[in-house]
Amino acid sequence: MSVKVMMQSSGNKTLAGFTRRISFWLGASVLLGGVAAVLLVLQLTVFAQIVAGLAFQHHSLADEIPALKWLVFFLVTRALLQWAADMVAAQGSLRLISNLRSELLQHLFNVGPVGMAGHATGATVTALDAGLEGLEPYFTQYMPRAAMMVVLPFMILATVLHLDGWSFLILACTGPLIPVFMALVGYRAQAIMDRQWTQLLLLGSSFLDALQGMTSLRLLGRARDAVAAVADMADEYRCTTMSVMKVAFLTSAVLEFFASLSIALVAVVFGARLLEGKADFQSAFLVLLLAPEYFMPLRAFSASYHARQNATAAMAGISKLFALPAMAARHENQLLAETLVSVKCENLSAEYEANRPVLSNINCTFARGTLSLITGESGAGKTTLVRLLLGLLSPVTGRIVAEDAHGIAHRDWQSNIGWVPQRPCLVHGTVAENLRMASPQADIASLRNVARQADALSFIESLPQGFDTLIGERGTCLSGGQVQRLALARVLLRKPQILILDEPTAHLDPESERRVATAIAHVATHCIVIVIAHRGAIITHAQQVLRVHKGQVFSGPHLLEHAA
């Protein structure tokens, strides 16, 4: 992990922290919006003056030309400034979100697959994808509007105070009540939402689950019932959501109530005084124009209130990912120049939960030119041992030492490992693209070379377009054995000094199994090769067999029998 990433990871991963990172953009946006607000008040003042002039002072249109010019000036400038303010806020948040996505992805790579094991891929992708997008309205709408809520109403209040005491009193009294009521209702909505969040998530993902399990449902003869279940779950989701929303909508209703009430009050109170001749029309009309604008920022804020709730909800998933601890080992892209001759595990212990050791005090050596086999019952700790070797998991005690021919121990040796998991991941692309993931600049000759070593060349050449054949996600149009051999070829392209293979011959028929085993044995002559396997042809090629049993490692050829 580089120092730079460390710095970023330790940064403030909260909404407030993110807001601070784009404070320049948000500040600029609020400033532009503030000026626009001033211009709006001026525009309405001029408008009221024109209306009053035309209706009550017997002015002709020509008399109002200068005022009209001002009106258009204020209007155009204000609208332009508002446009600019929106763009600036959007710009800032778009930048922030793409940075966050890169940082989060980087962080997940630092966490590694073991740290990620408890997190479903779908949920993580959603956090990276829709989750981060969900933060955008918070920065583009909620934050600027929250700021505007402070600026514009005060400005209007000041103007109204200047115009009319009664109206000032009405607005000044109703205004502050709104945030109070909204907070009360919003608090309740949040509480309901928190309570039902898990249920909402579960119900929300149930449709995807049903789609993914469609084949299983047909095999179980439950497809018809599942249609009803999908409908039922959608209905349950609706009920749960509506119970949250009904409360949330009350927030807006409170606002609506005060806004409508104030306008009505202003109109009626002013009307009565105008009738008695105690007020002038221009002020009355201006107050009536200003009153909706007084509540407008509050309304806009309340409309974007769910942006905050969504962002808070999305943040829960995102910060959970950011909070995952990074692996201790470094996985740099550089290979060692020296040749490693052995990897030794010394007094190695590992555990996932405190005081429940999975491996205790393990000692073993893997030497160059030897094919070592790790075998044992499922759950005995084979995978844990491999994770320790890969550096995906840190040992509780003990250490792993990689030495070269001069007995010098090297750090960062783990980047020299080539690893093929049980189900290798082939990406959507051509055979060549899949191979080149290991070495983007590799020429076709080296691709053919590694393919030959992994016994993959013959089947690749028999594909319709050879190395340029498109293969699907997870290699859907290849057989299990072909996928394994392709993955082996790919890993060989990196020229790893250590090769770790997890059940390379599972899922394979005897013929493919034999071919894969022979290819691995061939590679083992100039490599440190470690293979996890239960059975099969690979065992006959093994020079060392380690049996993992109840957290201990036993070695010796007599164990072959059991393994076979």
Added chain:
Amino acid sequence: MTQFSRLAVLMRPIRREMLMGLALAVLASLANFGLLFLSGWLLAAAAVAGLGGIVAQNAFNIFLPAVGVRFFATVRILARYLERVVTHDATLRFIGRVRAWSFESLIPQAPAVLARQRSGDMLFRFVSDTDRMGQFYLEVMLPFAVAAICCAAYVVVTGLFSVSAALVLATSLLLCGTIIPLIAAKLSACATAQISLQQDIMHADLTEILQGMGEFMFLGAAGSVQEHIARQQTNIRVCRQKVLLLEGGARFLITLIGTLSAVAMLALATHAYHAGTLSAACLPMLALGGLAAFDVVGPLPAAWQLLGHVRVAAQRVFAVCDQPPCVPLPAVTASPVQPLDLCFCNLGMRYPEANYWALRHANLLIRQGEHVALVGPSGAGKSTLINLLFRFYDYQEGTASFGNVDLKNVDADTMSQHVGIVAQDFHLFLGSIRRNLMIARSNATEDEMWRALKIAQLAEFVRAEPAGLDTLVGEEGICLSGGQARRLAIAQVVLRAPAWIILDEPTEGLDAQTEQDLMAALLAALPPQATIMCITHNRKVAGLMDRIVRVAEGRFYEVGRAP
């Protein structure tokens, strides 16, 4: 526009709720307009009366308009709240309808539909597409309908006072409601399409990256995949900026036109006032009404944008749902009868779009009660057997029968009553172990569940868990190990006690001891007349069967029969 008419068909059962929501929305908007319109008139009329001296003051009845103002204010509050509740409820109902309908039309296509595309990508997109289709009512139809009805009402009301002002209002509303948003949507169409395309690709790429994270790290590809994502993000950002700029531009023009049209209406009204056809009190009223009218066209640019998105989403969903199933449903479904023998005679089968035969000139007879191991190289056609039996894919040559009934006359539902399958790519559902067992058999008792778990060698594990049967399996069975998940899938099938059991690599991921225990328990638990077919590479497992059949080059060969 066929997508929209099909959406309308789906909407039919909830049209009452939808119309109710529309009525409330219209009511709220009209009340808002009425409030400002009447307030403007009230102020101006009161001022006129105030200036007119004591007689005019006494003649002016302030009571009635004041009640009207309060009435509009109250209606606005209530209608807005109810509108929100009703429309959101209708939207969620509609999403549920779309999902249930699309799920129903997809079922006959499984599993072929999943194999056709990048599966994860397709399913995620399907979920968000149906969601977007559901938004059609709330975000597209409603704003348009409300705008159309209210604008007409505003124009008529204005027209009662001044026809020329009404014409100005109608023109500018039309401009702001249709022409400007349309142009903006047209200009940003390319960027919008680009965004959704790029987002889909990024989603699929992220899934791939996370699933293969360990491998990417050890291939030294971590840096390059991150750069790849960063590049995609930049592309999306540039498009987003363009769209936002255009949206902002549309809003700018609407603000401008809204105020200018109010000024123009005022000018026309002044003209009428000077000509004596309009009273002074109507001037502020028309000006205020002109401003208030533009509230309903505000959401239209967003609605136009969304209209495009909905169309694309609906196109994609309908395209997937409209695919004919790989195998047409039989006209008359026949029921297999005892003995449940499977017989393939000179069978030829090729997958759609495949250029080779998966099975050709294949002959196979499996009698009820036999225990058969199916071996052979991967890709030779072992899984094809399951696809044929459940009518997921059709065969083109020869004949196939099960329980004396031609396979062409049965469907998956019938087969599932007789045959239980543990497929290699089984799926566990979200929720508990109990729920997964209940999905296999909804009327299973707790005792039966434990018995099935015991046979599958999973009872010990479940009993040790604090939540027991209610232990959550997690998404795709993530909380269980690979072996445990497979054993749960076996327990599901055991619970159904089918006459035939087909196991595809049942002991994959199990150690030798558990494997032996599982097979022994399974064989002991099944009634003697039950047929077992084991697709396996494992010689030990194959050895437990009576017969071994090898599949190679699209044919079945008898390898051996146990003594």
